[in-house]
Amino acid sequence: MMEKVLEKASSMNNQSSNIVYNTQQLNLWYGNHHALKNIDLEIKENEVTAIIGPSGCGKSTYIKTLNRMVELVPTVKTSGKILYRERNIFDADYGVEELRTKVGMVFQKPNPFPKSIYDNIAYGPRIHGIKNKKILDEIVEKSLRGAAIWDEVKDRLNTNAYSLSGGQQQRICIARCLAIEPDVILMDEPTSALDPISTLKVEELIQELKEDYSIIIVTHNMQQAARISDKTAFFLNGEVVEFDNTDVIFSTPEDKRTEDYISGRFG
Numbered sequence: 001m002m003e004k005v006l007e008k009a010s011s012m013n014n015q016s017s018n019i020v021y022n023t024q025q026l027n028l029w030y031g032n033h034h035a036l037k038n039i040d041l042e043i044k045e046n047e048v049t050a051i052i053g054p055s056g057c058g059k060s061t062y063i064k065t066l067n068r069m070v071e072l073v074p075t076v077k078t079s080g081k082i083l084y085r086e087r088n089i090f091d092a093d094y095g096v097e098e099l100r101t102k103v104g105m106v107f108q109k110p111n112p113f114p115k116s117i118y119d120n121i122a123y124g125p126r127i128h129g130i131k132n133k134k135i136l137d138e139i140v141e142k143s144l145r146g147a148a149i150w151d152e153v154k155d156r157l158n159t160n161a162y163s164l165s166g167g168q169q170q171r172i173c174i175a176r177c178l179a180i181e182p183d184v185i186l187m188d189e190p191t192s193a194l195d196p197i198s199t200l201k202v203e204e205l206i207q208e209l210k211e212d213y214s215i216i217i218v219t220h221n222m223q224q225a226a227r228i229s230d231k232t233a234f235f236l237n238g239e240v241v242e243f244d245n246t247d248v249i250f251s252t253p254e255d256k257r258t259e260d261y262i263s264g265r266f267g
């Protein structure tokens, strides 16, 4: 009997702890422009969550709020809460550096540093004080393997990352992100600058990475959202119109606006 009670308590604990981000009544303004309106979203761990919606609806703003990068814009004001692992990231004593070691980001255009492949990956760990060559070698290999690019670059780790193709550069950026052992990976249209074969490789990689990480991806490509995500949030004019399992959003959405968008009637 006691065992059953403990089992139930443990499963309830797991239920709350598998929520990575809990966004509650989030509003964001750029000056007078109200860009995010009353956003409520729960992001679960080891899932891929896709953010879709027409241009200018607030997708990038939302994911840049999750790592507080949006604060780099001086006119930004926010209200509401974003709980990351149950702590409000807007709390005065919440260290943004601490958040950024847990939450990595991959951008639309691959942005490796103008350094060797090795130094790109070792950059974050070195900043965190790791100097031992053997440990750095291990991190570099593990991260490049994790980003499914080790075999392509293992014989030229000292060449400049700029010498790689766009698709390879993007996987280097993903490896750079993995090297800091994040909990969450934010991706802002990570394949929009890539050719179809590189896109497929990155999509396959995202599917593998969700075993170990929680991934939030902004995409314009609805087929991509349907292929790779578990949950999809449809944004429109700064609001979340609908958030559900991806198969529901793409087969039987509740809101007429979601249906119109996914069937290509606007956007």
Ligand SMILES: Nc1ncnc2c1ncn2[C@@H]1O[C@H](COP(=O)(O)OP(=O)(O)OP(=O)(O)O)[C@@H](O)[C@H]1O
Pocket (backbone or CB within 6 Å): 030, 033, 035, 053, 054, 055, 056, 057, 058, 059, 060, 061, 062, 073
């Ligand atoms: N730095 C900024 N200063 C002022 N307004 C901004 C800023 N960045 C974004 N906006 C405005 O906020 C709104 C949301 O922009 P955001 O980039 O989040 O949209 P999006 O859905 O990601 O668009 P896209 O799909 O075109 O990238 C838009 O109206 C945009 O013009």
